[in-house]
Amino acid sequence: MSEILIKNASVCDPTQGINCETMDICIRDGKIVDSVSGNAKVIDAEGKLTMAGGFDGHTHSAGKINVGRFMNPNDARKTLVPGLSGQVARTEKTRAQVGYNTPNTYAIGYRYAKLGYTTICEAAIPLLAARHTHEEFKEIPILDKMGLSLFGSNWQVMEYIRDKEPEKLAAYIAWGLRASRGYGVKIVNPGGGEAWGWGRNVSGLYDPVPNFDVTPAEILMGLAEANERLQLPHSVHVHCNNLGKPGNYATTIETMKLFEKIKPSRDRQALHVTHVQFNAYAGTSWRDFETGAPMVADYVNGANHLTFDLGQVIFGPAVTMTADGPVEYANARMLHEKWSNQDIELEDASGVVPLFYSPKSFVNAVQWAIGLELALLVKDPWKVMFTTDSPNGGSFVNYPEAFTYLMSAKRRAEVISGFSKMALDRMVLPGIDRELDFYELAVMTRSTQSKMYSRPEKGNLKVGSDADIAIYDILPGQIDPSTEYVKVKEAFSGAAYTLKSGEIVVKDGEIEETPKGKTYWVNAKVPESIDTAMQKDIDRKFRKYYTVSKSNYMVEDSYLQKPVEIGTEGVF
């Protein structure tokens, strides 16, 4: 029985409405408990901000990040964020580390832990390549992991929607999650992945997908209804059509509106829209490109059925990686960059392109502003998850820097002062004076995730929750983040303590222990008769079209590290 007592912590836990109150936290066997014995190890957290472990609900940390590493060996030597990037030799406790945007697996685990993060969600798993994702998961130390499986351009999905077979569709989703050991339904540029199979794209919600006689809107609705029928812990997780195109804010709002009619089957959102920064563009071309964030925020402020995340841009090098195949080809051609592509048979597409966000480019400056505008213009922080869509908008190691943008208008003004007039004319950020406090930051980095992923034991410090805890050497009330942002960044860059399942994994910003994390996956129950009928259809798919056998497609148990199976009861 291991016990820890965190004494006199300044606790910020929005899930319980606790706003920087001094209290003790008791831990026994990896869980938060009411009390501990006198034998408990004591951590003195007096004067230290204490939150639940951070939860990155949308990051690219396994799978296609390997393509990013493969094509960018130069990234391995980048040391843009001291202590959290570049080459670090092995020690007795840690494996060797490299990288900035595309760190090796070990570095991902250590660096997230140093930031006080303890859970990550890989945002795109192709079913056929899921085994690879889990192989990488196994080599990411410390963190708990989950992954979202791709369904948005899947032949079987589109056929069931076209043929109006919603029960079989739900059964297929349940099977796909089992096959890939995924946690939820990811939809990227619905229909666009299939169109990219012919070098094409879809232009919006009502543009038919070639050869399949369905539209992106139908795919979205079909999958959302299946998602609710299965009572999955997370809603559908949507990367909207037309990503990265001027004027796309209209498609984004149109997509959000579509979901007004979806009734969530659990106490969570009906829709999560991801990296909205890339989907909140106004204008008609890159010449008259400007922010569309006010329009999107205005809609979100009046809606209660959705959550979203930022995809905040960080200036400097980034690596874009997405299942939006056509977007990556367009990026590569526009930016004269190298381009990797991987279309997955019957399922989806993807691409990887490195790029550089420069504050001198008016487009990049406006992109940087849009992410912050979205976070600051949307009034309710519980609708917002903070992300950089790492490493698409920038590497996760920049989170502390990004927090200062959210917490300090002065810091924003400093950055903005370097922008061209052309950039300033296209954004509304300079007129926004809102500054987030620590409580709101905790909502966006922990509490929203707990709710939106239906993981009540994560992202909060309630009795019974996992003892995933971050203690930062900073004290709200005694520091003014709007002016002392350097201290804020410093504190968030290396936690005084990070505890993972009650074990001290980081102390004074250094790795102490490297336990293995859990892998969450969802096993949704489906009536046998429907499952049997569905299996006949996919048997045919495997026989005629796939290049692997069905039996070899399923991720075997041996690939799951400390698996946590989340069962759900479908409604049929």
Add this chain to the structure above:
Amino acid sequence: MPVIKDAVCSLCGSLCDDITVTVEDNKITKIENACILGQSKFVGMFKHDRIETPMIRKDGELVPVPYEEAIEAAAKILVNSRRTLSYGWCSTSCEAVSGAIQLAEETGSVIDSTANVCHGPTALAAQEKGAPSATLGEIKNRADVIIFWGCNPVHAHPRHMVRYSSFSKGLFTEKGRKGRKMIVVDVRKTDTAKLADSYIEIEQGSDLLLVTALRSIVNGHEDVIPETIAGVPKAEVLELAETLKNAKFVCIFFGMGVTQSRSKYKNGDAMSSLISDLNQHTKAVMIGMRGHYNVTGFGQVATWETGFPMAIDFSKGYPYYNPGETGANDLLVRGEPDAAIIAAADPGAHFPQKAIRHLAKIPVIQIDPYANPTTEIADVVIPSAIVGIEAEGTAYRMDAISLRMKKLIESKFKTDEEIVKDLTAKVRELKRGA
């Protein structure tokens, strides 16, 4: 009589996963669906001589010893070495590769794979221009134009054309071979070329010229092309470019004829650029015809564990990568390594003489199921179980799809994974003792 279905063949990069194997008295008695190469692998292990026991060279002769003794001798070599080369690891599982990387990290070694003499330049090309690719099923279901460039699947990947490419049938390719145009570009009329609709014979080492010419035409600059390019008449090159532009879906499969001929990685670099240009007109992808069944897996595992796909130098404690400096042959030709550990590969048969001469001078640890020319220069020989037959584990197909290889029969041999783990534990023990 156990019949195992959907076994994965661990011979070539096609990694066919539909093999049916019958096992009687712990012997494989029947193999269905495998090609002749796969058959010989499954059957070969009973027909050919295995290395029956671990061995240590004493007074010039390899003498049998127990596993423990061989592992201890190998660990001593590693601990006493200041510059170890770890090489091979492509005909074994990803789990073994992972262990080998950890061992290399702990011993400050350089670790490299057989891609050093194979598709290594393909990785360099991807680092220059990217790798626009797809899974093999995309080709099966969509491709109406397939090029085999500098490769000969009839002999090297015998089921490739039936399962994945020329002859396969899919949703948008119902007519199979009849609905496809198959083109071979090579320096000689191979058996694959004999099956093609058109065969373009190019001069040795002139691949870059032809790819560049195709790019020029695809991008609207046919006027710059001379009357003959790479030994091919201009009219033929124009026709090829037209075929590519007018296709619905193009795949270029390329082999060592491209990666190891003159211009090396620049060929792949240009090929990748050609694919990018073609996508302005049609859909196009490229796939390297990887040879050893898990050479792709080594690249994948090494990349996620170290950031680099091959030629990784751990002497500084962190991974350092500079192929041309840190490749296996670079080191050997410079006479740098003072010990080598070689697994699931045979540099003795495939490396340049100068490299082998240096290998012969230094202590060599070999881990392999079979004796081969490398055994002749090995000082410690550790036999291993054959992955995909006697041991399970992960392998990556040439299109980076991973599959779980099955264990079909019991074996008295330790697996590569176990050997590496034992070796690492022994190295740690000796280091602590020191």
